[in-house]
Amino acid sequence: MRTRGKVPFLYVHDGAEAITIGRFSNVLDNLYFYEPHTPKVIVVFVPPVDRHAEYMMNPKFARWNARVLAPQ
Numbered sequence: 127m128r129t130r131g132k133v134p135f136l137y138v139h140d141g142a143e144a145i146t147i148g149r150f151s152n153v154l155d156n157l158y159f160y161e162p163h164t165p166k167v168i169v170v171f172v173p174p175v176d177r178h179a180e181y182m183m184n185p186k187f188a189r190w191n192a193r194v195l196a197p198q
Contacts, residue, residue: 134167137196139181141171170195 144150150169157164172195174180180187 134165135196136167136169137172137191138169139172139174140177141173144171 138144138150140148150171154169
């Protein structure tokens with residue numbers, strides 16, 4: 127899914143935990159092995175600062191994601 131030379135991003139919160147506990151690299155390897163037509167993406171692992179404050183329906187965190195982490 128390339129659009130005008132751009133590669134889509136996938137933002138994964140709990141970055142280090144997603145890699146170690148969630149074994150996210152295995153998830154991606156399996157996805158691309160079993161679904162070879164899956165579009166390539168750039169994966170950004172975002173570490174939490176304060177999980178509870180960030181993830182609990184926090185509009186400030188949502189705005190930060192939209193404006194800072196993933197601006198258009």
